[in-house]
Amino acid sequence: MAASIHLAREGLRVLCIEADPQETDPVGESLDWSAPGLLEAFDLSMDRLIRDGIATYKRHVILKLRSGAQQDYTPGKWLAEPPFNVELRTIHVDRTLLNRALLEVFLAAGVKLLRDKVVTAKQDRRRIIAVETEGGLEIQSRWYIDASGSAASLFPRLFGLPAFEYGPRKIAMWDYFAVSESIEGTTLNADCEGSHYMSWVWQIPISPNTLSVGYVATGATIKQKRRKGMKSPEIFAEQLQSYSGLRNLLQSPHQISPRTTSFVCKVHAKTSGPNWLVIGESAAMVDPMTSNGVTAALRHAEEASRLIVRSRNREQLPWLSRTLYARRVMDMANFFNDGIEKAIYDWPIRNRIGPLAAGDVYTIPAWSINNIYSRVQPDGVITTFLFTFVLSRLRASLSLFHWFCKRTQPAGAAS
Numbered sequence: 144m145a146a147s148i149h150l151a152r153e154g155l156r157v158l159c160i161e162a163d164p165q166e167t168d169p170v171g172e173s174l175d176w177s178a179p180g181l182l183e184a185f186d187l188s189m190d191r192l193i194r195d196g197i198a199t200y201k202r203h204v205i206l207k208l209r210s211g212a213q214q215d216y217t218p219g220k221w222l223a224e225p226p227f228n229v230e231l232r233t234i235h236v237d238r239t240l241l242n243r244a245l246l247e248v249f250l251a252a253g254v255k256l257l258r259d260k261v262v263t264a265k266q267d268r269r270r271i272i273a274v275e276t277e278g279g280l281e282i283q284s285r286w287y288i289d290a291s292g293s294a295a296s297l298f299p300r301l302f303g304l305p306a307f308e309y310g311p312r313k314i315a316m317w318d319y320f321a322v323s324e325s326i327e328g329t330t331l332n333a334d335c336e337g338s339h340y341m342s343w344v345w346q347i348p349i350s351p352n353t354l355s356v357g358y359v360a361t362g363a364t365i366k367q368k369r370r371k372g373m374k375s376p377e378i379f380a381e382q383l384q385s386y387s388g389l390r391n392l393l394q395s396p397h398q399i400s401p402r403t404t405s406f407v408c409k410v411h412a413k414t415s416g417p418n419w420l421v422i423g424e425s426a427a428m429v430d431p432m433t434s435n436g437v438t439a440a441l442r443h444a445e446e447a448s449r450l451i452v453r454s455r456n457r458e459q460l461p462w463l464s465r466t467l468y469a470r471r472v473m474d475m476a477n478f479f480n481d482g483i484e485k486a487i488y489d490w491p492i493r494n495r496i497g498p499l500a501a502g503d504v505y506t507i508p509a510w511s512i513n514n515i516y517s518r519v520q521p522d523g524v525i526t527t528f529l530f531t532f533v534l535s536r537l538r539a540s541l542s543l544f545h546w547f548c549k550r551t552q553p554a555g556a557a558s
């Protein structure tokens with residue numbers, strides 16, 4: 144929807160093909176600090192979203208451990224002062240309401256919506272000639288954007304694009320609870336003390352009286368529980384029971400029946416062609432714990448449409464610009480995924496410096512890079528090169544630290 148709006152507002156005729164009219168279980172509720180600025184482009188300012196009951200303020204992230212230890216991660220107050228002038232608040236959103244508000248903007252911009260599913264594309268080498276739908280239509284256009292999400296990853300599959308995977312397949316199960324009051328922050332309850340891969344439970348107040356609660360664990364962990372005969376509601380309830388701050392939710396009259404999805408954090412390379420671009424999770428799926436998915440999708444939409452608008456009188460997208468686009472998409476997603484995997488999910492750094500300090504090892508570079516990206520908006524050769532260079536140095540330093548922590552663990556620490 145975001146890409147369609149950008150393009151239509153620039154005078155292009157846009158057809159958006161959407162396979163799921165029901166919008167089944169939208170996720171992406173805790174937004175990072177760069178998302179509100181990107182939503183403003185659609186007249187969905189933070190103030191309006193709060194006023195219309197679509198969002199709540201997010202002022203910090205709280206990491207809570209099973210042992211009861213906890214830490215607040217809050218952007219420093221000095222960032223709000225000149226010359227930085229950073230907005231210290233971001234938002235949690237009710238995704239159903241946000242999607243509805245975005246749909247209004249989308250229809251007002253004159254985008255045509257087709258409820259159908261793209262099944263394949265006709266190609267002439269790397270060029271797309273037409274897409275074919277389940278409903279039997281063949282649709283031809285000058286430009287194509289694939290925003291089909293991580294489960295479909297339509298163009299990456301069609302073109303067999305190279306991919307990097309981070310961590311094992313994970314399962315997320317989540318549900319909504321009525322609460323009498325909520326805090327203005329996202330709480331992450333993490334099972335991360337010890338030498339094991341982390342699982343965690345999110346608490347996101349999507350409205351002052353509605354709490355989204357979600358459990359994320361590896362597919363293997365969930366499979367083991369299912370083998371013991373546990374069904375999704377029991378697995379979910381077991382997690383609520385195991386964190387002192389969540390136990391009271393079990394008393395609510397609401398019958399637990401979590402939505403479930405599975406995902407692998409996968410980043411594609413070469414996500415652009417002569418007349419097509421891939422955006423959002425179809426291009427790169429970042430781990431939900433980073434809270435970067437919505438920002439990345441909105442950023443890709445903005446950058447991809449800008450590229451098409453600039454090339455509207457050409458035969459194809461300029462090679463250099465589309466290559467730089469694909470590079471930025473890949474390097475940012477690799478940076479976020481690598482950071483969260485090595486500093487938080489995996490055990491060596493956590494065990495060495497403690498989980499709460501490991502939170503800083505991830506948060507400080509990730510939040511800074513995100514903020515700088517929003518400011519600099521790398522686009523040309525020099526800014527993209529400088530950005531990707533900094534990202535690769537940060538990743539290399541983290542890999543070295545991870546390796547060092549693993550090597551210097553006391554004997555028997557690893558399981």
Ligand SMILES: Cc1cc2nc3c(=O)[nH]c(=O)nc-3n(C[C@H](O)[C@H](O)[C@H](O)COP(=O)(O)OP(=O)(O)OC[C@H]3O[C@@H](n4cnc5c(N)ncnc54)[C@H](O)[C@@H]3O)c2cc1C
Pocket residue numbers: 160161162163170171172173174175259260261262290291292293295297315404406422423424425431434435436437438440
């Ligand atoms: C469990 C979980 C929790 C998350 N939490 C957060 C969070 O707290 N914060 C955050 O920022 N991000 C989060 N994310 C990520 C966030 O949800 C996504 O990054 C964001 O919604 C953008 O996704 P997208 O638009 O690229 O893809 P999607 O939202 O998956 O949309 C893809 C669309 O394409 C349609 N489609 C698919 N195939 C076809 C086809 N063949 N033809 C036509 N249409 C098709 C689908 O119906 C769908 O509407 C989370 C993700 C998961 C899995």
